Amino acid sequence: MQTExxxxxxxxxxxDYRTLLLDFKKIIKNNKLKFTxxxxxxxxxxxxxxxxxxxxxxxxxxxxxxxxxxTGIATVYRTLLLLEKENFVTxxxxxxxxxxxxxxxxxxxxxxxxxxxxxxxxxxxxxxEKIQEITANSLGFxxxxxxxxxxxxxxxxxxxxxx
Amino acid sequence: MQTExxxxxxxxxxxDYRTLLLDFKKIIKNNKLKFTxxxxxxxxxxxxxxxxxxxxxxxxxxxxxxxxxxTGIATVYRTLLLLEKENFVTxxxxxxxxxxxxxxxxxxxxxxxxxxxxxxxxxxxxxxEKIQEITANSLGFxxxxxxxxxxxxxxxxxxxxxx
DNA sequence: CTTATTGCAAACGTTTTGCACGTTT
DNA sequence: AAACGTGCAAAACGTTTGCAATAAG
Numbered sequence: 001m002q003t004e005x006x007x008x009x010x011x012x013x014x015x016d017y018r019t020l021l022l023d024f025k026k027i028i029k030n031n032k033l034k035f036t037x038x039x040x041x042x043x044x045x046x047x048x049x050x051x052x053x054x055x056x057x058x059x060x061x062x063x064x065x066x067x068x069x070x071t072g073i074a075t076v077y078r079t080l081l082l083l084e085k086e087n088f089v090t091x092x093x094x095x096x097x098x099x100x101x102x103x104x105x106x107x108x109x110x111x112x113x114x115x116x117x118x119x120x121x122x123x124x125x126x127x128x129e130k131i132q133e134i135t136a137n138s139l140g141f142x143x144x145x146x147x148x149x150x151x152x153x154x155x156x157x158x159x160x161x162x163x
Numbered sequence: 164m165q166t167e168x169x170x171x172x173x174x175x176x177x178x179d180y181r182t183l184l185l186d187f188k189k190i191i192k193n194n195k196l197k198f199t200x201x202x203x204x205x206x207x208x209x210x211x212x213x214x215x216x217x218x219x220x221x222x223x224x225x226x227x228x229x230x231x232x233x234t235g236i237a238t239v240y241r242t243l244l245l246l247e248k249e250n251f252v253t254x255x256x257x258x259x260x261x262x263x264x265x266x267x268x269x270x271x272x273x274x275x276x277x278x279x280x281x282x283x284x285x286x287x288x289x290x291x292e293k294i295q296e297i298t299a300n301s302l303g304f305x306x307x308x309x310x311x312x313x314x315x316x317x318x319x320x321x322x323x324x325x326x
Numbered sequence: 327c328t329t330a331t332t333g334c335a336a337a338c339g340t341t342t343t344g345c346a347c348g349t350t351t
Numbered sequence: 352a353a354a355c356g357t358g359c360a361a362a363a364c365g366t367t368t369g370c371a372a373t374a375a376g
Contacts (some may be wrong), residue, residue, distance in 0.1 A: 074357080
């Protein structure tokens, strides 16, 4: 495992696309990268969708939105990795299927996932953040972040199962 | 996604191997399965290791412990799936590399993971269990379980990085 | 003797990579 | 012009599966 890591201090909140784009271009410039059509399409699509999406799904959506686009799946993966590194998106690893990405939002939040239909609902809880601090400190760790998933059966699926 | 799921009620605690084996044989009998050399080797290895291990690592360990064993990797995967279904092991999905399994223990616990060296330390916190209940209830979910990972930098890696 | 399990290799789905070609700066 | 990004196809990775052979009940 490589020794590079990032302290989770910087949270981004993108209310409008213009701000997002500006922020992104700043990162691009700072890292001597290039602002390409593909990167913009991916960012715009992520912004307008605002869901937990897999790279494959995102790739499909881009081809729906930009029918002539030749953006390859590899580029989607590469861009998501860049966006994750720069805290523009966060990832949740699903048990089933692929990693899911979502645009970073102001406050950290966690997820409750329906075991039956896969529905993902966000929640946030200040106590979780406190537990994170207390636990890490008591074990000598410097906190980077955390991820919590509650698994359950959503209301709809409970009703479905009771038939 | 299939509609089958399991309520996380049954926790096992294996202090000695004999008890573990007896419990396992009971499950085998109840489900009209067969008690094979491979299944026993896998169980014994999990018991003596008591770490968070990947299927691949477990496969290697078995071949170290039983040099003449021809146990295939597919059998390791299949057995781990069975053990997980029957609550003999629990799995944590790592960001990097493969799923890691550990023998089930009496109490639920979560993990803090070093981003630098991959060290996994267990912790348990009653508040996490409460948060799980409260959150699920408020969102209309029936709780199945949860998984929480804190990411951080362990003491050793912090020192290493300060050189 | 019936049924479940195994090992193997092939298939799978997701993700990464090497490379020649294109695009951005 | 230099440097970086791209698409493609191939490879890599962890995992599952079909099947004929084997072992357990």
